[in-house]
Amino acid sequence: MTSPVLVIGAGVAGMTAAIELADSGVKVVLVDRLRTIGGNALDLYKAFPTDDCFYCFEGNRTRPGIRKCFYRSAMTDQPNIDLYTDTTVEEISGEAGEFHAKLAVGPRYVDPKKCILCGKCMEHSQAFEMLSPQCQPQAVVYNPSKAEDGDKKAEEECPTEAINLNAEASEETVKVSDIIIATGYHEMKPVNVEEYGYGTHPNIVTQLELAKMLDPNGESAGTLLRPSDGEPVKRMMMVQCVGSRDERYYPYCSKICCVFALKHAVIATKERENIKVSVVYMDIRTYDRHEQYYREAREDGVEFVRGRVTRIEPRNDGSLDVIVYDSLLDKYLKSNIDLFVLSSALEPPEGASDLMSQLGLKSASGFVAPVDLVAENEVVVGKRIYACGTALGPAEVPESVNQARAVVSKILQSRK
């Protein structure tokens, strides 16, 4: 019998690879270090290019959803997939065709197969959380750092006996034939880009943080409120290329931040009331078909200023005065705004370099690099080692999915 395939990272890319291999009869070990799978896409609300919503589960009482996502719902039911959440890969040894991966599996406080999301435990203790309306597996998780007295009661009253507060971490070694790296990206916390004041004022946020604020399932039900005092946001300014295309941080263009900034600008302008959005940019880089977002945004009245921020002056009323140098007018513009949003660089996730050096992989600006640059081989990063999605560098969902499919077809071919 052939060994299973190890997929590291269960974001859109890893999930696609896992489910399509599993559907073709290949056994898969799918590992994610977080307690829910889905990766960054979990927080995105609407997605370009289809403007679909990322809530892809059928609604029930705790999670109003829109449509059923055929990937994620299958993730826990597919018998060929062995899903390990809260799990990291400690060590990989062996060689192509017969790798040995040592997994460090976090304590299974709540058995996801038993939990029916009745919500009782959450009434007793804050340590029980639902990470996201579309978390997967669909179960609550237990956060020991928030432990409190109610925990015991929750354990006792759980109708399905899903909770085990004494659970312990474990270790497991799996033998796999191929490895797929789908560890994705991380949105840089731009604390070091001093001129934008991230971390110094609550009303200065990143795009991913804005995505959560815009989310109708979020804290404010999608209404944009100033984090400082909950007042409605009337003026919002975005600034592009924060830490990208900057030799002091990341030399590359993060590729998709222009498009999602436009997406957010249009949502705020069109779907929320009375919000004026300006975007400060050096170039707006909307690749191929995404140019339409740019035109749409202009037509919807989003203001674009080519230039850079001179300085930010917080006012006592919680708003910010931002002075921007408009290089097209050769003038400085001063605007008063409620929310300052940074399109921060998309960087390699933590731990990526360890993984690459363990497997002897090449790196390109910290992301996994293909062995050779021929387009059809871009997903081949080592001997029977593949990468897909944003593990290879910033990419949108459709591109990540395409790469995952390319990996699947390479693996299936090699098994024929």
Place this chain on the structure above:
Amino acid sequence: MAETDEKASPPVTLVDPIDMSKLDPSFRDDVKSMPNGEELTACFACSTCTAACPIANQWDFKPHQLIRMILLGMREEVLSSREIWECLTCFECQERCPQNVRVTDIFFDCKNLAAEEGYEVPENVLVLGKELVDKGQLYVVTADWEREDLDLEPEVPGLSVEEVEKILKKTRTGRLVGGE
């Protein structure tokens, strides 16, 4: 720090920004709603129009800047600019705009707005308006012998001056230059 409104005290820094809250966003809407303004907001500030313009180099505000100023709401600055009146109406900018912004036509609209809102219209332009209202034409035949030498009728056949005078007295021309 308080608002930077106190004019008395010297500016704190050398940067003297345009206060966006003092601009007039309705200007953008006014121009957009004019007959040629529809594509105004499609402008993405590429400055092709300026590259195409034969006289932009002589101007303080270049065509792409004027369009930007309209979008930002700088009504005063645009409508009192000499540039809109010096525009040759040569349509080179408009012809090349990659977003189909009707740049020249928009400058025509701006001139109309300027005239409507009481901004200064150059003296010699008003003189032409006066000619039209008073004489019903811009050029009058003076050397009719030249015409006769060429076997042409001495007067321009068919040119009616009364009707123009009548029409223009009722429209903005009449209001700007008055009738006779």
Place this chain on the structure above:
Amino acid sequence: MPTYNLYMGCSVPANYPNYEAAMLRVAKAFDMELEYMEDVACCGSPNLRAFDYFGWLVVNARTIAIGEKNGNDIVTPCNGCFGSLKDVLYHLKHDDEMRKEVNDELKEEGLELKGTIKVRHFVEALYTDIGIDAIRAKVTNPLDGAEIAIHYGCHLLRPEDVTEFNPEVLKELIRVTGAKVTEYPLWKQCCGATVLPVNEPLAIRLARDKLNSIKTAGAEFITVVCPACGNQLDLQQLGMKESYGEEYDLPVLLYPQILGLAMGMSEDEVGLNMNRVPAQGILEHLVE
């Protein structure tokens, strides 16, 4: 025998009777029936559009509506009139509301603009309706390859979606006379005529730019199809000579003058003595 509504405007009759005469003679030779329009008004030029958009629309819509009464296309020798009439027609075809408003103004006179006829420049009508072959057949005294630069004039070329004029038309019309078309880099550029009332020095700089470009390219003559361009490139040369001692010595001919001469018309018939920069030199290029 095509029949047209001839719209002269005010500038050609007043300033360029030679253009008018040459055009009428050429048209006659090809049986183009140019009938002067009756009771029509001055187009107001782009200047009127600048400060009185609505007045400009009404005045020109009125002219077109008068033309529509007999259904013949309007033909004009002036770029200013062509631009104004054609632009108004374009605007009113694309703006239903405005068309209604304008027509309300015309109602009193029993007129209505419906958009049933075309507005055309004389050279385009000549080219399209008569055709190069028929023209060639009448060229009896062709030019011997004289180098002629074409200045089209802005409002003949642009905006293209409005004017619908193909630059090749004038090139072919020049070549059929036996002359050569001199290509020069600034062929699209404005002559500066429109800015004359507002900033004369700027207007002169534009004319100078143009003349330099034409001279450097080796042209001996310039042809124009608009009185304003003619004024700017021809008359202005005299002024530049007087004020700055600059001499270009580039005679400026209205296109029908060149064709007329090549068809055997006399110097007087095309009014050559009225051109500002002496243009008699062209006669030496005629092959008998």
